[in-house]
Amino acid sequence: MRYEVRLSGSGGQGLILAGKILAEAAAIYDGKNATQSQSYGPEARGGSSRSEVIISDEEIDYPKASRIDLLLCFTQEACDKYHTDLKESGILLIDSSYVANIPHGNFKVCSIAITEIAEKEVGKLLVANIVALGIITRLTGVVTKEAVESAILSRVPKGTEELNLKAFNTGFQKAQQLTE
Amino acid sequence: MLLNPHWLAYIDTRRRTTALAVLQTLSQLQDKKSISFIVIGAISLLMKNYLRYMVYWDVDVLFKNKKAFETFINLPKPKHLRIVDYDDSLTISENIASLHTAWSFDRIWFNVDYILRKEIYEFYTHNAPRLQPHTERVTSNDHSFDISLLMAHPWDIVIEKVVSPRTEKDIERTVDTSIDIRHIFAVCEIEKENRAFWHHLFENAHHLCDESEFRKKLLRILSSAVELGYPVIEIPSDVMTQLKKP
Numbered sequence: 395m396r397y398e399v400r401l402s403g404s405g406g407q408g409l410i411l412a413g414k415i416l417a418e419a420a421a422i423y424d425g426k427n428a429t430q431s432q433s434y435g436p437e438a439r440g441g442s443s444r445s446e447v448i449i450s451d452e453e454i455d456y457p458k459a460s461r462i463d464l465l466l467c468f469t470q471e472a473c474d475k476y477h478t479d480l481k482e483s484g485i486l487l488i489d490s491s492y493v494a495n496i497p498h499g500n501f502k503v504c505s506i507a508i509t510e511i512a513e514k515e516v517g518k519l520l521v522a523n524i525v526a527l528g529i530i531t532r533l534t535g536v537v538t539k540e541a542v543e544s545a546i547l548s549r550v551p552k553g554t555e556e557l558n559l560k561a562f563n564t565g566f567q568k569a570q571q572l573t574e
Numbered sequence: 575m576l577l578n579p580h581w582l583a584y585i586d587t588r589r590r591t592t593a594l595a596v597l598q599t600l601s602q603l604q605d606k607k608s609i610s611f612i613v614i615g616a617i618s619l620l621m622k623n624y625l626r627y628m629v630y631w632d633v634d635v636l637f638k639n640k641k642a643f644e645t646f647i648n649l650p651k652p653k654h655l656r657i658v659d660y661d662d663s664l665t666i667s668e669n670i671a672s673l674h675t676a677w678s679f680d681r682i683w684f685n686v687d688y689i690l691r692k693e694i695y696e697f698y699t700h701n702a703p704r705l706q707p708h709t710e711r712v713t714s715n716d717h718s719f720d721i722s723l724l725m726a727h728p729w730d731i732v733i734e735k736v737v738s739p740r741t742e743k744d745i746e747r748t749v750d751t752s753i754d755i756r757h758i759f760a761v762c763e764i765e766k767e768n769r770a771f772w773h774h775l776f777e778n779a780h781h782l783c784d785e786s787e788f789r790k791k792l793l794r795i796l797s798s799a800v801e802l803g804y805p806v807i808e809i810p811s812d813v814m815t816q817l818k819k820p
Contacts, residue, residue: 406743411751418630422586429683430630431660432674453681457658520749548627551759553803554750 396450397536398459401526402476403468403489405441408523413445415527415545416537420449422548423541429457442472449536464534466526467493468508477501485533489522504533506568512561521561528565532573539566579710581620584628592682594712594719595655596633599677600686601722603649606707609724610642611635612698614689616757618725621708624761632685636695636726640671643690654679657686664690694734697781698726729774732761736775736792737783745795750803758795759804772813786820793817 399416401409410432417430429448446459461481467473467488473495477486480501488496491509506529512522524546531542543559550558577583585593597617604611615634619625637643643664651657660674671690676683699705709722726734735741735754744752765771779788796817799806809817 406747408749408751411753414630418628421588421630422628425588427588427682428630429676429685431676431685433660454683455681457676457678457683458660520747548629550751551756551803552805553800555803558751 396448396452396454397463397534398461398481399447399449399464399466399530399534399536400459400462400476400479401445401447401466401468402472403443403466403492404472405443407443407468408520409443409445409466409468411549412523412527413447415524415542415549416447416530417449418548419531419537419541419545420447423544424537426451426537427454429454431457431459442469444472444476464530466530468522468526469493470495473497487526487529487533489526504529504569504572506572508565511564511568516557516561516564518557518561521558524558524561525565525568528562528567529569530565531562532566532569579621579623579712581623581625582712582714584620584626585631586628589682589684590714591717592677592679592684593631594714594717594721595679596677596684596686597721597723598719599652599655600633600635601707601720603646603651604707604722604724606722606724609638609699609702609705611637611646612695612705612724612726614694614698614726614731616753618708619728619731619757619761621725622728624728624764625757626760632687634687634689636689636691636698638695638699639692640690643688646688652679658683664688669693693782697734698730700778700781701727728761729765729771730778732758733775733779733782733788736795737779737788741795742791745798745802748798748801752802755795755802759799759802759807762796762807763805766807766809769810769813772816776816789817789819 413430417428420426421428427450431446462479464485470493473493477497482500484501486501487504489508490505491507509522512525513519614636617633656678658676664671664673673688675686677686707722707724712719741754779785
């Protein structure tokens with residue numbers, strides 16, 4: 395099993411960190427193989443940000459993503475640009491707070507107001523990336539909930555553990571409601 | 575189980591051998607007499623025992639200039655080493671150029687980021703004649719790895735991170751997950767009673783910015799501890815007086 399995730403949006407949305415946490419959950423806590431990259435093409439100079447994570451039960455022969463299983467888009471620009479990289483029956487996860495025009499294709503669309511949830515339900519806009527991690531964890535099942543929680547706790551200072559775990563669990567529950 | 579060196583315990587077991595092979599290869603590629611690159615960032619803080627947690631580490635390599643970078647790219651490397659570029663090419667923005675790569679000897683990948691940033695390179699190497707390589711022989715899974723790498727001084731890393739515009743933005747937005755802020759707190763907590771540490775910061779900050787500006791920024795970071803989720807660092811009163819000096 396090889397699973398490819400791309401997190402895309404703009405700088406300052408915490409996507410690189412979210413990618414690292416996802417890779418750490420898989421590699422350190424779930425005992426899988428994982429690679430994580432942050433890649434900037436010439437187009438990235440305008441402030442766009444992209445992180446890719448590959449998770450596999452086997453060793454990873456090539457560390458770059460090519461057929462995306464799940465694409466998270468935090469901006470319309472990222473959605474327009476990357477949705478064609480999704481594999482058939484892949485998942486397009488969009489933050490409906492920022493992405494209004496949903497593209498069509500042979501993929502599933504999951505539209506959730508991630509940033510709004512972070513701000514209104516968790517109480518801090520900046521944890522939108524962690525809310526997204528909760529959603530991804532539930533939607534994909536590619537990493538365990540416990541592994542992601544452990545990875546989050548390894549990344550955040552003691553004083554904000556509760557807030558970040560709340561963000562993660564809120565995202566997890568939102569995705570659970572969608573899939574029920 | 576206690577590991578020697580202790581920092582090895584914070585690299586996950588699956589990637590430990592690859593990490594050591596990467597560090598050994600970089601050691602072999604680094605000309606100690608005519609420096610053209612140094613290792614900076616988290617991995618150097620880890621190897622100096624300042625960071626004590628397990629994350630997905632990578633290696634940041636800072637080059638002297640573009641020529642040094644190109645020379646490095648073309649240097650002969652171990653036959654079984656595969657290097658994949660994540661970026662299409664060297665990405666150049668205002669004051670930094672970077673290329674993200676992944677290194678592998680055995681299909682376990684370890685990220686190595688190449689960075690070009692002239693003023694930061696000059697800062698980290700301003701005392702180059704006194705820079706000593708970090709040298710140790712590490713054994714893992716019955717293999718020995720010889721590491722001898724010129725790395726940024728950990729206290730200089732604190733200075734660079736304190737004055738970084740990225741840190742300033744993170745402080746303004748109260749980004750509790752900021753990696754730079756975490757490193758600053760980690761080093762300051764360990765060195766808080768060490769006058770030589772504070773003296774080093776105050777004496778060397780001027781290489782990157784005005785010293786009073788540096789003190790102001792550092793004070794702001796340390797004062798934001800609770801807001802950012804860190805315990806307050808108990809700084810000696812004389813150091814605090816210096817920090818607050820206009």
